[in-house]
Amino acid sequence: MEDLKRTPLFEVHKQMGGNIVSFAGWEMPVWYTSINEEHNAVRERAGLFDVSHMGEVLALGPDAVKFADHLIANSVSKLELNQICYSPMCNKNGGVVDDLLAYKFSDSKVMLVVNASNTDKDFNWIVSQKGNYDVELTNISSKICQLALQGPKAEEILQKLTNFDLSKINFFHFEELEFKNEISAIVSRTGYTGEDGFEIYFSSQVPGKMWNGIIEAGKDEGVQPIGLGARDTLRFEAKLMLYGNELTDDITPLDAGLKWAIDLDKDFVGREPILKEKEEGLKRYLVGFEMNKKAIPRHGYKIVEGDKEIGWVTSGTVAPYLKKFLGLGYVPYDKRKRGNIITIDIRGRKVEATIVKTPFYKKQYKK
Amino acid sequence: MKFTKTHEWIAKVGDVYRVGISDYAQSHMNDIVYAESEADGSEVKKGERLGTLESVKAAEDFFAPIDIKVIAFNDILADAPETVNKAAETDGWIVEVEVMNEGQLDELMDESQYKEFLSTLE
Numbered sequence: 001m002e003d004l005k006r007t008p009l010f011e012v013h014k015q016m017g018g019n020i021v022s023f024a025g026w027e028m029p030v031w032y033t034s035i036n037e038e039h040n041a042v043r044e045r046a047g048l049f050d051v052s053h054m055g056e057v058l059a060l061g062p063d064a065v066k067f068a069d070h071l072i073a074n075s076v077s078k079l080e081l082n083q084i085c086y087s088p089m090c091n092k093n094g095g096v097v098d099d100l101l102a103y104k105f106s107d108s109k110v111m112l113v114v115n116a117s118n119t120d121k122d123f124n125w126i127v128s129q130k131g132n133y134d135v136e137l138t139n140i141s142s143k144i145c146q147l148a149l150q151g152p153k154a155e156e157i158l159q160k161l162t163n164f165d166l167s168k169i170n171f172f173h174f175e176e177l178e179f180k181n182e183i184s185a186i187v188s189r190t191g192y193t194g195e196d197g198f199e200i201y202f203s204s205q206v207p208g209k210m211w212n213g214i215i216e217a218g219k220d221e222g223v224q225p226i227g228l229g230a231r232d233t234l235r236f237e238a239k240l241m242l243y244g245n246e247l248t249d250d251i252t253p254l255d256a257g258l259k260w261a262i263d264l265d266k267d268f269v270g271r272e273p274i275l276k277e278k279e280e281g282l283k284r285y286l287v288g289f290e291m292n293k294k295a296i297p298r299h300g301y302k303i304v305e306g307d308k309e310i311g312w313v314t315s316g317t318v319a320p321y322l323k324k325f326l327g328l329g330y331v332p333y334d335k336r337k338r339g340n341i342i343t344i345d346i347r348g349r350k351v352e353a354t355i356v357k358t359p360f361y362k363k364q365y366k367k
Numbered sequence: 368m369k370f371t372k373t374h375e376w377i378a379k380v381g382d383v384y385r386v387g388i389s390d391y392a393q394s395h396m397n398d399i400v401y402a403e404s405e406a407d408g409s410e411v412k413k414g415e416r417l418g419t420l421e422s423v424k425a426a427e428d429f430f431a432p433i434d435i436k437v438i439a440f441n442d443i444l445a446d447a448p449e450t451v452n453k454a455a456e457t458d459g460w461i462v463e464v465e466v467m468n469e470g471q472l473d474e475l476m477d478e479s480q481y482k483e484f485l486s487t488l489e
Contacts, residue, residue, distance in 0.1 A: 019397075034452075035423045036398045229397065229424055296401055296421050317423050318400040347419070347426070 007052035008145055008207035016225050024117030026053045028228050035229035039320035042193055042234055043361075046151035047226035048214050052204065055119030056144050057112045057126055061135035068102055068110045071129050071269060073253055073262035079104040084172045084188055086261050088253040089114075089122070090270025094277065096247040096256070098122050101190060103174055111186075113146075115243045129269060145204040149214055149223070150197030150234075157218035158187075158198055166198070181213055192231060194238025194361050230320070237319050239288060239328065239359035245299055245314040246286060246328060252277055255330065256286045284311065285336040288358035289327050291344070295351040297327035302345040310335070313344060319360060326360055327353065368456065369432065369475035372484065375417075376456060377432045377464075377475070385460040388420065388429055391485055393455040396422040402448045404462050406440035413471060418461060420451065433471035435464035 004027045014020065018029025029050070031038060041047050059067055068076040074087030083104055089097045098118045103111040114122045123139045130137060149158055159166050164177040166187070174188035185202035202210060215223060232242065241247050246256055252274055253262045262268075264275060291297065297316030302309045316327030331342060340355045368378040374392035377384055393399065404418025411417050411431040419428050441460050443450050451459035466472070476484060 030424075031397055034398050036400075233423060294401060296426065298426060318421075320398075320423065 005053070007050055008204045009050045009052065009211055012208055012211055013050065013225070018225065018227060021228075023228055024053070024115075026116060028053060029225070031227040031229045032225050035227070035233060036320040038224065038226045038230035039233050041222065041224050042151045042195055042226060042230065043321045044152070045222040046149060046153040046157055046197075046218055046224075047193075047230070048211070048218070048223055049148040049150065049226050049231055050211070051146045051148050051199070051231075052144070052207070053116035054146050055114040055116060055122060055139065055141040056146075056201070057114065057123055058138045058140050059110045059112065059135050060108060060138070061133075062108055063133040063135045064106075064108045064110045065104065067130070067133040067135045068112070069266055069268065070133070071126060072100065072102060072112075073268050073270065073274075074102070075263040075266055076102050076104055076110060077266075078263070080173075081106060082173055082175065084174060084190060086172075088247070088256075088258055088261060089125075090253070090268070090274070091125075091249060092270060092273075093250075094252040094270040094273035095249040096243070096251055096253065097125050097249065098243055099241055099247055099258075101188075103186070103188065118243060143204055144201050145207045145210070147200045147210060147214065148191055148193075148197065149200065149218075150191045150193040150195045150226075151223075152196060153218065153221040153223070154195070154197040157214065157221050157223055158200075160217040161213055169198075179210070179213070181209055183210055185210075192240055193234040194240070194359065194363060195234075196363075232315075233317055233320050236315050236317060236326075236328070237321060237359065237361035242315060251330075254278060254282055255284050282333040284330045285333050286314070286328060287331055287336050287355045288360055289329065289342060289344075289353040290356045291325035291327070292341075292352040292354060294325055295344070295346045295349070296325055297329070297344045297346065297353070301347075303329055303331055304343050304345050304350065311342070322360055324360070326356075328358075331355075368478060369472055370478070370481035370484075371430070371432045371475055373430050375429055375432045377466075377472070380460075383438065383463045384435070384466050386417065386432060386435070386462050386464055387460040388451065388455055389481070390455045393452050393459070396420065396425075396427060397452075398423045399448045399451045402441075402444040402451065402461060404437065404440050406437045406462055408436060408438065410434070410436050410467065420448075420461075429461070432475060434467040436467060437462050437464055439463040 013029040072087040101113040191197040301313040303311035311331040313329040401421040
């Protein structure tokens with residue numbers, strides 16, 4: 001068996017009572033107290049996540065932005081400095097290699113943040129696309145610790161730890177700043193929960209100082225550590241994509257409803273097949289649905305019409321905050337309308353569901 | 368109370384037997400959000416699927432500890448499946464059953480044997 005990797009905070013998680021499981025080659029806490037409880041702590045107060053398993057790839061050089069524009073579907077050249085975009089990174093067929101965040105530091109420096117499970121695959125793919133671009137590509141994942149502080153109290157808590165006015169960081173923007181504990185970090189107003197909050201990148205040499213500092217600073221606000229279980233349910237309620245579930249090598253950004261995250265006006269890997277798909281019409285579409293009676297749709301269950309398989313469930317659970325039996329899945333494009341009834345094969349039992357508006361959960365916060 | 372290696376328990380409560388999952392099992396499943404069992408008087412043989420418990424993350428079957436006939440489902444679980452988390456070995460019982468062959472109970476572990484079995488799993 002392959003050796004499991006640990007983030008620099010592994011011992012801290014164990015001390016704090018984290019229930020450790022293996023995830024994508026990493027030993028990570030799946031929950032500390034309970035997924036439902038942690039989920040709602042983030043919706044109502046604040047939660048701290050160790051997401052150091054995420055991958056970071058640095059593109060440095062005169063062509064960094066040009067290369068990023070070629071590599072990913074969204075536009076990096078249109079970003080302001082210190083702005084971030086979410087983007088699919090496509091293969092030559094228009095399918096998704098991964099989804100990522102692109103941080104634009106300057107015209108010659110871009111950082112790509114990719115999924116833990118895909119870091120090696122992504123880095124190889126990124127390097128293979130380099131061609132004649134004048135850019136140096138480095139996988140800096142192991143040197144970076146990444147924490148996410150999410151929830152309505154996130155800013156209040158983090159502000160105690162820095163003199164930099166965090167209210168100046170707008171949604172999907174970032175700053176390089178110093179904390180009072182002398183840790184230099186990249187701080188972005190981004191996240192994977194549907195709440196306001198920050199993602200913080202800093203040297204993996206000093207993980208405990210930052211983690212414990214935030215836990216201490218947020219005591220009165222009720223901050224608590226959050227495991228991967230709630231990370232998944234939080235992103236699910238907010239209909240944020242999970243690679244391997246909603247996105248795969250065979251799914252295009254259009255299928256997944258990510259038209260807003262691609263820029264078809266510029267050239268990028270996978271653009272041609274996506275343009276063709278757009279012209280010919282989509283075959284399938286990602287929808288959200290609510291079960292018409294108590295039954296839990298799960299990743300991989302079939303969506304059926306009689307005995308015929310017409311689609312599949314990508315994610316589903318009893319949503320911890322909304323307390324509803326919800327799922328996401330792909331259906332034929334002409335069946336995607338809200339209010340349509342679809343049938344899910346739940347371990348041999350056929351249960352009806354209604355297509356509903358997504359995201360299931362949407363909070364108004366600073367943008 | 369007797370236990371299986373698949374973490375079900377069976378115990379006599381008054382005149383009937385009840386079946387549930389152990390406290391160890393519930394703590395490993397975390398938040399239980401749905402429970403089901405076809406309590407329709409059918410016979411279920413030892414080791415066969417007796418029903419399904421679902422946590423936020425996954426669905427897990429549980430199995431008949433011995434040959435039984437299922438009489439009733441614990442109605443509390445329909446609205447409050449988290450009762451299994453709170454009281455797995457008492458109020459969080461899942462089905463009431465009729466035991467077909469009491470002799471089979473001797474094949475199961477008692478509490479101290481089960482504890483010892485758990486210590487081999489960590």
